[in-house]
Amino acid sequence: VSTQSTGVPLANYYVLQGTIYQAPDLHSVLNSRLASTLHHMQQALDKTLAMSQYDPSKGHYWSFDKLEKSEEEKKWVEASSRFQKEVVDNLIDILTMRYKHYMLKSGPVGTGTEEANGGTEGRAPDDPRTPG
Numbered sequence: 285v286s287t288q289s290t291g292v293p294l295a296n297y298y299v300l301q302g303t304i305y306q307a308p309d310l311h312s313v314l315n316s317r318l319a320s321t322l323h324h325m326q327q328a329l330d331k332t333l334a335m336s337q338y339d340p341s342k343g344h345y346w347s348f349d350k351l352e353k354s355e356e357e358k359k360w361v362e363a364s365s366r367f368q369k370e371v372v373d374n375l376i377d378i379l380t381m382r383y384k385h386y387m388l389k390s391g392p393v394g395t396g397t398e399e400a401n402g403g404t405e406g407r408a409p410d411d412p413r414t415p416g
Contacts, residue, residue, distance in 0.1 A: 296307040308316075337347045 297304055298307050299305070335346050335348060336344065338344050
């Protein structure tokens with residue numbers, strides 16, 4: 285029972301980039317997640333059953349020859365491979381040249397070499413923590 289001094293929330297809202305959205309209720313979220321999970325599990329089971337075979341002389345065995353990718357899946361694999369080979373490799377090269385790798389020179393921890401070198405052992409020359 286609500287009175288004038290108390291309120292009952294009817295819905296929750298959230299704002300993303302200046303747009304107001306109504307938040308879904310718990311039932312809608314769980315229903316959507318379960319439906320999505322069951323859909324993907326059904327697809328996996330269908331593919332598994334398609335590869336499972338039975339022969340009276342061999343018994344049960346798996347036939348992976350039937351596992352073929354659709355044309356859309358092949359296009360995605362080709363596109364991602366080209367992207368990875370060209371763009372990502374170039375990006376890694378640029379980042380590797382910009383941020384050089386330095387090998388640590390100090391011995392095992394607790395040998396006293398850290399204090400003897402002012403605590404800078406193993407730091408990059410341009411490290412702001414390295415005293416100049």
